[in-house]
Amino acid sequence: MAGGVQHRQAEAGQRYDVFHTDCPARDVVDHVTSRWGIWVLISLRSNDLRFYELRESIQGISEKMLAQTLRALVHDGLVWREVEPTTPPQVTYGLTEFGRDVGEPLTELFDRITRRLSPRSAG
Template identity: 75%
Template sequence: MTVGTQFTRSGATERYEVFHTDCPAREMVGHVTSRWGIWVLISLQTNDLRFFELRESIRGVSEKMLSQTLRGLVEDGLIWRRVEPTTPPQVTYGLTEFGRDVGEPLADLFGRITSRLSAELADLQP
């Protein structure tokens, strides 16, 4: 077993060395697990959203950081972007099939954390 080899693409002989800085999988994991990437993927689990709807659903994110996060996730193929030719343009984002696969465990993780916190808060109340 080679140290650092974590994943092999199906049908390909190329191996991803996720602990190396030039690994494409490492970059994608960085986009997904970035401060705002997780929240974008969770927010898009139920509906496609326009840019400002996403910004409103993810409190605390600036327009600049949301734009950067969305750009990375679109480039990775996790979300799609559709621009309606209106004035002003309406930009809508949604999850690709790959994005749903990646986002589902994140939403599950969020659910587990909030369930645990809710139970702990209930135990603290008299």
């Protein structure tokens, strides 16, 4: 029954086989490293944000893509979602402990890249 091994939780000391197409860890990596996933995690690194605040913080993302990206990251346990029962509903997003843990090296990568880039010339 080796085919079902990928869907079980990894036991202590064991790792998922991320090169296997059915590996759940592979889906999380795909969502984190998607075009918008990394920007959502970086945007949420210091503050919880409402949907429209998040959209405004990530230039170029459409509402549809933000909603899809958030849905995947919430499903993966990286982002939490809280709906306030107002009219219209206000939805706030933030990083879970897992999301902060995954986002930390992404933030370090982002910071390293921005420190090493030469300033853009005016004009």
